[in-house]
Amino acid sequence: MDRYTPLFVNTAGKTCCVIGGGRVAERKIKGLLHAEAHIKVFSPEITAELKQLHDDSRIEWIARSYRNGDLRGAFLVYAATDHVEVNSSVVQEANEAGILVNDAMSSERSAFITPSVVRRGRLSIAISTAGAGPAAAAEIRSTLEQQFGEEYETYIEFLHQMRTEVKARVSSPGHRRVLLRQLTEMNVLEDIRTGQFRWWTEEEIGNWISRNQEEL
Ligand SMILES: C[C@@]1(CC(=O)O)C2=NC(=C\c3[nH]c(c(CCC(=O)O)c3CC(=O)O)Cc3[nH]c(c(CC(=O)O)c3CCC(=O)O)/C=C3\N/C(=C\2)[C@@H](CCC(=O)O)[C@]3(C)CC(=O)O)/[C@H]1CCC(=O)O
Numbered sequence: 001m002d003r004y005t006p007l008f009v010n011t012a013g014k015t016c017c018v019i020g021g022g023r024v025a026e027r028k029i030k031g032l033l034h035a036e037a038h039i040k041v042f043s044p045e046i047t048a049e050l051k052q053l054h055d056d057s058r059i060e061w062i063a064r065s066y067r068n069g070d071l072r073g074a075f076l077v078y079a080a081t082d083h084v085e086v087n088s089s090v091v092q093e094a095n096e097a098g099i100l101v102n103d104a105m106s107s108e109r110s111a112f113i114t115p116s117v118v119r120r121g122r123l124s125i126a127i128s129t130a131g132a133g134p135a136a137a138a139e140i141r142s143t144l145e146q147q148f149g150e151e152y153e154t155y156i157e158f159l160h161q162m163r164t165e166v167k168a169r170v171s172s173p174g175h176r177r178v179l180l181r182q183l184t185e186m187n188v189l190e191d192i193r194t195g196q197f198r199w200w201t202e203e204e205i206g207n208w209i210s211r212n213q214e215e216l
């Protein structure tokens with residue numbers, strides 16, 4: 001398969017099962033933890049870092065090999081063992097139960113694939129090569145990380161704050177659209193980069209909205 005539908009899935013509080021506890025499983029788990037999923041790991045052994053997460057009660061660990069039935073109640077499933085037959089059984093159970101599954105050994109068997117991700121607060125840029133070259137995806141991530149620096153976290157948070165206020169205070173969709181477009185035309189990113197940015201108070205936001213609305 002060479003064409004996929006990109007999605008951003010809300011996994012907060014949802015049970016996600018990971019079969020296997022090696023380096024690859026650890027990477028998938030860190031991504032899931034970032035998105036506040038409830039993680040159940042089935043694996044006889046796990047990495048030191050996963051052991052620490054388990055000791056800190058951040059993940060659930062079932063310290064044994066995978067058994068048919070383990071996926072009951074799962075929202076998403078990741079097969080990340082080093083045994084192709086185990087991964088295939090996991091995929092089969094998930095498919096029969098209608099649960100979306102990722103097989104770290106095969107994009108062909110996977111219902112979804114894991115992208116490489118640039119994270120800047122609310123901004124996520126996900127990259128996939130449709131399984132053709134995961135290392136290339138990671139390299140492209142590195143390039144994009146240079147282009148989209150840490151300043152984007154503040155920038156996007158500012159836009160979010162302003163958009164929330166505009167939505168609350170301006171009822172006309174046409175006016176909202178014009179105001180929101182004006183926001184992206186301001187030099188906020190440059191101000192953040194040069195250390196001149198400061199957060200606006202609620203009063204300042206209100207004044208900006210009134211001033212700009214008068215001009216519409
Ligand atoms: C992006 C990333 C996300 C993540 O895992 O979080 C990810 N792989 C990453 C790294 C990576 N993977 C591999 C290497 C070693 C170098 C090499 O072989 O190239 C490295 C580099 C490294 O480890 O540094 C080997 C590898 N990967 C897969 C196979 C099996 C196969 O292709 O059949 C094999 C061969 C195994 C073997 O030969 O034994 C399969 C998949 N890997 C995917 C994702 C999915 C496709 C993504 C896409 O569409 O591009 C897919 C299909 C399934 C999935 O896992 O969802 C993450 C980078 C994160 C980052 O740094 O940003």
Ligand SMILES: NC(=O)c1ccc[n+]([C@@H]2O[C@H](COP(=O)([O-])OP(=O)(O)OC[C@H]3O[C@@H](n4cnc5c(N)ncnc54)[C@H](O)[C@@H]3O)[C@@H](O)[C@H]2O)c1
Binds near residue numbers: 045082
């Ligand atoms: N998708 C990717 O990003 C990617 C990257 C590199 C490698 N891979 C593939 O993923 C596989 C796993 O890589 P790794 O580096 O994490 O390997 P690893 O050997 O470090 O980890 C394998 C894990 O699977 C567990 N396991 C083995 N049999 C099991 C079973 N029956 N039930 C539950 N858990 C079981 C082991 O205890 C171990 O924790 C590799 O063999 C390779 O084919 C995928």
